[in-house]
């Protein structure tokens with residue numbers, strides 16, 4: 001079996017045996033894969049830095065029968081600063097956990113990887129509200145796996161104004177008239193709908209540059225948590241932790 005070279009990020013780690021680690025990595029070429037890093041817990045190991053959570057780099061991997069083995073790593077970014085603050089770390093772990101959950105084995109999603117890296121970089125920089133960073137990440141990530149809410153017009157009648165409700169079942173926003181007859185909708189203001197639209201329509205590079213007021217922030221959170229819960233039906237440990245902070 002030949003070695004493969006790929007860019008990748010470590011999204012989960014588990015100690016194995018005395019000195020080894022079992023990692024889950026998202027890679028540019030192979031999607032989500034399990035990688036063993038032999039001896040990586042020894043302080044002298046060449047793999048030490050590159051087998052930590054958040055480690056992003058160029059990896060050389062050997063493909064075995066059921067998993068890969070890490071042979072070499074050239075670290076590009078360690079995101080070490082993310083460990084300096086418990087809240088920051090929790091947000092970072094949520095990005096990894098979310099990314100891992102929605103990724104598929106042997107099915108690369110480069111857009112998602114790029115989004116995760118950008119999100120972690122912006123978190124470390126600390127210039128933008130962390131909650132807003134998470135909502136941007138969640139909405140973009142959901143859209144990359146096919147869950148893009150309709151936020152430009154009423155999903156029932158097509159009207160583009162007087163939009164004031166959001167429905168998970170129908171997959172987007174509703175106008176005043178259509179909203180009243182639908183069950184389990186959540187109220188949403190036009191400014192929040194505009195923010196959702198802006199996030200979906202803007203490339204990642206230009207995305208982490210805006211601010212919103214607390215009202216929009218609260219609505220974004222309510223809408224996104226419900227939207228994710230509806231489609232993924234998964235409990236994120238790191239999110240539960242964040243909600244308790």
Ligand SMILES: [Zn+2]
Nearest residue numbers: 154157175178
């Ligand atoms: Zn309508």
